[in-house]
Amino acid sequence: MNAKFLRLAALFLFVGSLAFGQGDPAVIKIVSSLPRTGSARGQTDTIVNGIKMALEEAGDKVAGFVIKYEDLDDATAAAGQWTAEKESANADQAIKDPDVMVYIGTYNSGAAKVSMPKLNQAGLLMISPANTWPGLTKPGKGDQGEPEKYRPSGKINYTRVVPADDIQGVVSADWAKKLGHAKVFILDDREVYGKGIADLFHARADEIGLKVLGHEGIDAQAQEFKPLMTKVKATGPTLIYFGGTTQTKAGQLVKDMLAVGLDAKFMCPDGCFEDAFIDSAGADNVQDRALVTFGGLPPEKLTGKGADFVANYQKKYGKMPEGYAVYGYECGKVALEAITRANKKDRDAIRGAALSIKNFTKGALGKWSFDKNGDTSLRTMSGNTVKGGKFAFMAVLGEE
Amino acid sequence: MIFLQQLINGLTTGTLFALIAIGYTMVYGIIELINFAHGDLFMLGAFLALTLVSAMGLENAGPGAAAAGIVLTFVICMIFCAGLNFAQDRIVYRPLRGAPKLTPLVSAIGVSFVFMGIGQIWKGVADINFPDVLPNKNLLGTESLRFTVKDLLVILVTVPLMAALTVFVRFTKLGKAMRATAQNPIASRLMGIDVDRVIGWTFAIGGLLAGAASVIYGLTINTVSFQMGYQNGLYAFTAAVLGGIGNLPGAMLGGIVIGLVRSLGSQYVGEQWTSALVFGILILLLVFRPSGLLGARTREKV
Numbered sequence: 293m294n295a296k297f298l299r300l301a302a303l304f305l306f307v308g309s310l311a312f313g314q315g316d317p318a319v320i321k322i323v324s325s326l327p328r329t330g331s332a333r334g335q336t337d338t339i340v341n342g343i344k345m346a347l348e349e350a351g352d353k354v355a356g357f358v359i360k361y362e363d364l365d366d367a368t369a370a371a372g373q374w375t376a377e378k379e380s381a382n383a384d385q386a387i388k389d390p391d392v393m394v395y396i397g398t399y400n401s402g403a404a405k406v407s408m409p410k411l412n413q414a415g416l417l418m419i420s421p422a423n424t425w426p427g428l429t430k431p432g433k434g435d436q437g438e439p440e441k442y443r444p445s446g447k448i449n450y451t452r453v454v455p456a457d458d459i460q461g462v463v464s465a466d467w468a469k470k471l472g473h474a475k476v477f478i479l480d481d482r483e484v485y486g487k488g489i490a491d492l493f494h495a496r497a498d499e500i501g502l503k504v505l506g507h508e509g510i511d512a513q514a515q516e517f518k519p520l521m522t523k524v525k526a527t528g529p530t531l532i533y534f535g536g537t538t539q540t541k542a543g544q545l546v547k548d549m550l551a552v553g554l555d556a557k558f559m560c561p562d563g564c565f566e567d568a569f570i571d572s573a574g575a576d577n578v579q580d581r582a583l584v585t586f587g588g589l590p591p592e593k594l595t596g597k598g599a600d601f602v603a604n605y606q607k608k609y610g611k612m613p614e615g616y617a618v619y620g621y622e623c624g625k626v627a628l629e630a631i632t633r634a635n636k637k638d639r640d641a642i643r644g645a646a647l648s649i650k651n652f653t654k655g656a657l658g659k660w661s662f663d664k665n666g667d668t669s670l671r672t673m674s675g676n677t678v679k680g681g682k683f684a685f686m687a688v689l690g691e692e
Numbered sequence: 693m694i695f696l697q698q699l700i701n702g703l704t705t706g707t708l709f710a711l712i713a714i715g716y717t718m719v720y721g722i723i724e725l726i727n728f729a730h731g732d733l734f735m736l737g738a739f740l741a742l743t744l745v746s747a748m749g750l751e752n753a754g755p756g757a758a759a760a761g762i763v764l765t766f767v768i769c770m771i772f773c774a775g776l777n778f779a780q781d782r783i784v785y786r787p788l789r790g791a792p793k794l795t796p797l798v799s800a801i802g803v804s805f806v807f808m809g810i811g812q813i814w815k816g817v818a819d820i821n822f823p824d825v826l827p828n829k830n831l832l833g834t835e836s837l838r839f840t841v842k843d844l845l846v847i848l849v850t851v852p853l854m855a856a857l858t859v860f861v862r863f864t865k866l867g868k869a870m871r872a873t874a875q876n877p878i879a880s881r882l883m884g885i886d887v888d889r890v891i892g893w894t895f896a897i898g899g900l901l902a903g904a905a906s907v908i909y910g911l912t913i914n915t916v917s918f919q920m921g922y923q924n925g926l927y928a929f930t931a932a933v934l935g936g937i938g939n940l941p942g943a944m945l946g947g948i949v950i951g952l953v954r955s956l957g958s959q960y961v962g963e964q965w966t967s968a969l970v971f972g973i974l975i976l977l978l979v980f981r982p983s984g985l986l987g988a989r990t991r992e993k994v
Contacts, residue, residue: 329817331818331819369812372817482964508964510963510964511964511966511967513967514967515913515920515923516705517963518701518955519698519701519702519956519959522958543819543821544913544915547915550828551828551840551842552838553830571821572818572820573821574821576824577824
């Protein structure tokens with residue numbers, strides 16, 4: 293009886309130590325939280341491939357630690373996109389796992405708002421390959437209380453390797469003017485990302501004398517926009533700027549613009565820089581008509597280490613990487629660099645090490661630094677159009 | 693001029709809503725069931741149309757071949773939706789005929805989810821481009837007012853269909869049986885009407901119109917997705933209620949009113965308020981005319 297009880301107690305202790313212990317001291321886990329189900333799947337596949345490539349190139353080892361990678365999904369099939377519940381659960385899971393030292397994510401700025409305060413209190417380093425809402429990091433560029441409300445611990449744990457929208461909105465307006473457009477109509481999808489960037493575009497357009505004929509929010513649940521486009525057409529724009537994404541009906545807007553006989557260009561931000569946009573709009577409709585800005589150079593324009601990355605990616609996966617792949621790769625490289633610099637398995641040390649990264653050249657994006665807010669110093673963007681059903685590079689933006 | 697243009701926009705989308713609304717209103721009229729799966733039936737019809745149009749390569753076909761292909765697509769999709777709606781009644785609702793009203797209603801929501809799931813597996817979750825088969829050519833001489841081939845198609849298909857339906861319900865034997873069943877199923881049965889057969893036909897006709905609407909939708913709006921049934925179904929159902937649920941001309945009128953409210957609202961109030969406007973008008977109307985625009989005033993049985 294007594295022996296049996298002891299054995300049982302020992303078993304409980306053993307199981308308990310597995311569940312609540314310090315994990316394996318030689319293993320460091322990196323997790324990513326991205327929408328892996330639904331319409332963003334194509335982009336996140338390519339990001340995950342990029343992360344995996346970065347880790348594999350290091351032989352899944354760094355500074356004496358074995359690196360394990362876990363690919364979490366913050367979307368559900370029912371919603372077709374990220375949900376707050378799922379993102380929140382992913383953050384909790386990462387915080388409770390003592391081996392997790394780096395959290396790569398999120399894809400959607402709205403999702404980052406959910407997980408940032410949690411991960412901040414846990415002191416866990418976050419690296420985002422795709423968030424562009426300025427308020428996540430920049431004081432005074434977002435809503436009231438941003439970004440302080442994401443930093444309850446007072447320390448900064450969030451970094452991103454893409455330029456934020458305060459740059460993209462401005463650069464887009466400048467580009468529109470440079471292309472010779474004088475009259476623009478602005479639409480947005482009334483979401484954090486879309487409206488944010490459209491407002492920035494609007495402000496910049498006023499500044500540089502690009503005439504804004506009107507600015508309206510759309511109902512992204514609506515199925516067609518012919519009445520809206522009829523109204524837009526009557527104002528006589530040569531360009532429509534849409535602050536929104538493929539998921540908030542960018543494709544349908546292009547179609548209805550053509551359906552009412554409005555022959556204008558259609559400019560949209562990086563939320564439309566994916567093949568799904570061309571698929572939903574119809575390749576012929578966006579040919580030479582869509583103008584899509586993207587926070588970096590398209591894969592085929594990368595040079596040096598970037599070109600090597602593209603070549604390796606093609607060799608490994610048998611196709612061209614989509615726009616965000618290189619940012620996934622960069623996130624992986626930053627994670628490894630932070631662990632190397634910290635040289636110990638400690639969340640706070642790794643967090644501090646990442647923010648100290650300056651003049652980083654180990655990735656594929658060239659030389660850049662993190663500023664005091666955790667933003668990249670990169671400001672280079674590209675302007676693209678569509679030719680033959682594929683994105684075609686047009687111009688480098690925002691360099692001067 | 694812009695007012696006229698918005699009228700055309702509103703009328704074309706409105707008749708499309710009307711076509712779907714008829715399916716809701718007919719089924720409600722006869723068995724007092726709000727068939728929530730109707731919008732998703734419409735979605736599956738559009739997916740089938742997309743499959744057919746792509747398979748036949750209509751996008752690059754000549755005008756003659758394209759016209760023949762479109763007619764064929766209409767026929768197949770209408771039969772498909774009619775059959776599916778009939779089967780749905782036979783398998784799901786008929787065994788529940790004697791059950792309390794809430795049971796078939798909840799089943800309808802279930803069927804709606806099943807259809808949506810099928811759509812999701814069939815074509816995925818992203819919006820899909822429906823090939824542009826019809827030319828986007830303006831048929832009017834002036835550039836300031838547009839009435840395109842697509843707008844013409846909507847009118848050419850919906851108006852005869854609605855006229856045919858009205859004639860059918862009013863003058864044929866089966867139509868008479870439908871009206872009788874709607875009025876009093878038990879008395880109809882006593883008079884020798886095969887009520888279950890009549891209900892089956894009602895579902896089939898509702899499906900037929902949804903099938904036609906789905907092809908028109910694909911050809912004129914040019915985007916399909918597995919969620920399209922929900923939004924369009926919601927508007928169509930609203931149209932049915934607005935016109936007086938159970939009332940055929942009411943559903944047609946309701947659809948057109950909603951189309952016009954949407955287009956004129958977008959022009960004169962603001963695009964983001966169009967949905968709020970539609971439902972605001974619905975609420976106002978129901979306060980003052982609870983039975984809808986053309987609904988008969990039914991006396992509560994005490």
